[in-house]
Amino acid sequence: MTPPPLIRIEALTRRFETGGGFLKRPRTMMAVQDVSLSIARGEVVGVVGESGCGKSTLARLVLRLLEPTSGRVLLGDSELTALPPAALRAARKRMAMVFQDPYSSLDPRYSLAEVLAEPFVVQRRALPSGAVAAMLAAVGLPETLATSHPHQLSGGQRQRVGIARALALEPEFLVLDEPTASLDVSIQAQIIDLLADLRDRLGLTYLFISHDLGLVRYFCDRIVVMYLGAVVEVLPHADAAPRHPYTRALIDSGFAPDPARRRTIAPLTGEIPSPFALPPGCAFAGRCPRATDRCRTDRPALGGDAAHPVACFHPH
Amino acid sequence: MSGRALPAPLRAFRRPLGAVAGGWLAAVILAALFAPLLTPYDYDIQALKEAYQPASARHWLGTDEFGRDLLTRLIYGARTSLSVSGIAIALSVACGMTLGAAAAWFGGWFDRAVTVVVDLTWSFPEILIALILVAIIGPGTTGTMVAISVAYLAQFTRLTRAQILTLKSETFIEAARSLGAGNAHILFRHLLPNALAPVLVSAMLATGDAIILEATLGFFGLGAQPPVPSWGGMMSAGSALVFKAPWIIIFPGLAVAVTVVAINLFGDALIAELDIRARMRRQV
Numbered sequence: 001m002t003p004p005p006l007i008r009i010e011a012l013t014r015r016f017e018t019g020g021g022f023l024k025r026p027r028t029m030m031a032v033q034d035v036s037l038s039i040a041r042g043e044v045v046g047v048v049g050e051s052g053c054g055k056s057t058l059a060r061l062v063l064r065l066l067e068p069t070s071g072r073v074l075l076g077d078s079e080l081t082a083l084p085p086a087a088l089r090a091a092r093k094r095m096a097m098v099f100q101d102p103y104s105s106l107d108p109r110y111s112l113a114e115v116l117a118e119p120f121v122v123q124r125r126a127l128p129s130g131a132v133a134a135m136l137a138a139v140g141l142p143e144t145l146a147t148s149h150p151h152q153l154s155g156g157q158r159q160r161v162g163i164a165r166a167l168a169l170e171p172e173f174l175v176l177d178e179p180t181a182s183l184d185v186s187i188q189a190q191i192i193d194l195l196a197d198l199r200d201r202l203g204l205t206y207l208f209i210s211h212d213l214g215l216v217r218y219f220c221d222r223i224v225v226m227y228l229g230a231v232v233e234v235l236p237h238a239d240a241a242p243r244h245p246y247t248r249a250l251i252d253s254g255f256a257p258d259p260a261r262r263r264t265i266a267p268l269t270g271e272i273p274s275p276f277a278l279p280p281g282c283a284f285a286g287r288c289p290r291a292t293d294r295c296r297t298d299r300p301a302l303g304g305d306a307a308h309p310v311a312c313f314h315p316h
Numbered sequence: 317m318s319g320r321a322l323p324a325p326l327r328a329f330r331r332p333l334g335a336v337a338g339g340w341l342a343a344v345i346l347a348a349l350f351a352p353l354l355t356p357y358d359y360d361i362q363a364l365k366e367a368y369q370p371a372s373a374r375h376w377l378g379t380d381e382f383g384r385d386l387l388t389r390l391i392y393g394a395r396t397s398l399s400v401s402g403i404a405i406a407l408s409v410a411c412g413m414t415l416g417a418a419a420a421w422f423g424g425w426f427d428r429a430v431t432v433v434v435d436l437t438w439s440f441p442e443i444l445i446a447l448i449l450v451a452i453i454g455p456g457t458t459g460t461m462v463a464i465s466v467a468y469l470a471q472f473t474r475l476t477r478a479q480i481l482t483l484k485s486e487t488f489i490e491a492a493r494s495l496g497a498g499n500a501h502i503l504f505r506h507l508l509p510n511a512l513a514p515v516l517v518s519a520m521l522a523t524g525d526a527i528i529l530e531a532t533l534g535f536f537g538l539g540a541q542p543p544v545p546s547w548g549g550m551m552s553a554g555s556a557l558v559f560k561a562p563w564i565i566i567f568p569g570l571a572v573a574v575t576v577v578a579i580n581l582f583g584d585a586l587i588a589e590l591d592i593r594a595r596m597r598r599q600v
Contacts, residue, residue, distance in 0.1 A: 092496035105487040109509055122497040
């Protein structure tokens with residue numbers, strides 16, 4: 001018997017309405033469409049997709065920083081999407097987020113000690129003595145930085161502070177929203193190593209959002225591929241052969257470090273459909289080399305092999 | 317690193333212009349505070365035999381048409397001018413920040429209502445608003461104070477609203493929310509402290525304008541009523557005597573001009589020290 005998952009996401013959907021005004025009908029944008037996903041304790045699940053595919057919206061829905069249009073999110077036994085404000089605040093101790101931009105995710109007026117004390121202030125808990133130094137040490141920063149302000153730090157150092165803040169209340173579950181996207185490549189590796197190390201030491205569960213499939217394949221146990229708000233494929237492990245034409249195109253577009261393994265890249269042609277006006281059939285049909293008439297009229301559901309589901313009529 | 321330890325107003329003194337301007341302002345404020353200790357004469361006792369005296373060892377800046385010592389009246393005038401404009405701006409900042417922050421925070425119809433009213437008053441020159449209000453309230457220090465504070469309300473409301481709107485979308489606000497922060501924590505621990513510096517500097521610069529406005533109202537006879545001296549009122553009395561006793565109008569005029577220039581120079585030094593020049597312009 002497998003243990004129950006830590007996170008259950010059920011048919012999560014979020015629509016945004018924009019541009020409504022006097023005598024003007026608002027336009028509806030489908031940001032996240034019917035996403036279901038379970039994450040086991042200790043698992044690292046990656047979410048990849050192009051910018052604008054709804055990855056970040058999904059991250060915010062899972063932590064209920066945004067309200068879903070429909071669907072549920074469960075953390076253990078508690079249904080996050082149904083919690084009243086006070087209970088939600090208490091539940092926030094169990095989950096945290098690391099943000100993409102380490103330059104705007106720290107209040108410029110706060111010293112690092114204040115940044116790291118804020119989770120305790122907000123949760124009305126006493127800050128244990130020596131906690132700030134311990135938190136800094138846990139992410140590889142010297143204690144002497146406690147009195148510095150964010151503008152005195154490098155991007156990598158700031159991101160370490162962001163991680164330390166996320167871990168302050170000893171959460172079980174972390175959402176990492178492109179935590180390395182705005183860092184230099186050499187720093188990226190350090191941050192990924194730190195995150196992997198922290199997971200091993202603290203038994204954390206990650207939802208790792210990224211547009212970098214190579215990074216996700218290196219770091220994650222399972223990989224969710226999103227296209228225009230919907231999940232098109234879930235790879236059961238990093239080396240699983242992609243079955244969806246979009247996943248294949250994503251993998252092919254990555255550069256192989258070994259020149260002998262480089263092959264000609266067949267770039268995707270065609271435009272991404274507007275999320276304001278999704279086509280009736282498969283959202284990828286317009287760019288897909290395998291598309292048939294059926295793809296343009298019917299939408300394929302995520303199905304097939306339960307361990308490796310794919311939303312495609314003509315998978316590889 | 318050591319530079320961060322000092323508060324910005326003190327760091328502004330390290331700039332040459334900031335030091336000169338700040339020194340003048342400190343001197344004027346101290347003189348206004350301790351006026352009774354500094355002045356050997358009374359500001360309101362007339363000595364007609366001594367009238368129209370030019371500067372001398374007895375009267376450093378001469379005497380006015382009633383024989384009152386001009387320096388004494390100038391120092392007491394600083395009291396009136398600084399306190400009226402200072403209190404008026406403080407009132408205006410308090411109301412403007414509350415209104416602007418509330419508009420940015422709540423949005424919706426409240427924001428639209430505040431924006432419309434504020435833009436309406438913004439389109440009139442401050443002097444016009446102040447004159448209309450003094451006409452309604454009646455002349456005197458209280459009337460002038462209220463009039464000036466209303467005249468500058470739009471400026472602080474707009475500035476605060478714009479600051480809060482930009483800050484609201486910063487990631488550190490979302491980060492605080494993800495930790496479980498409530499509205500009060502976000503408003504009072506993140507948004508307002510970050511909006512404060514530009515608003516306070518703009519308040520300081522506005523105090524310079526308010527001194528001119530107060531002097532203008534005083535010149536029209538709408539400010540502090542005689543015999544209480546104000547710089548504007550003294551200039552008004554001296555304007556009839558420009559050729560007979562030019563010092564009566566020149567010294568209060570100089571006091572207004574030098575003080576306002578000093579406020580602006582010190583404000584510039586503060587902006588440079590706080591590094592908020594770009595944010596000061598954001599007043600949409």
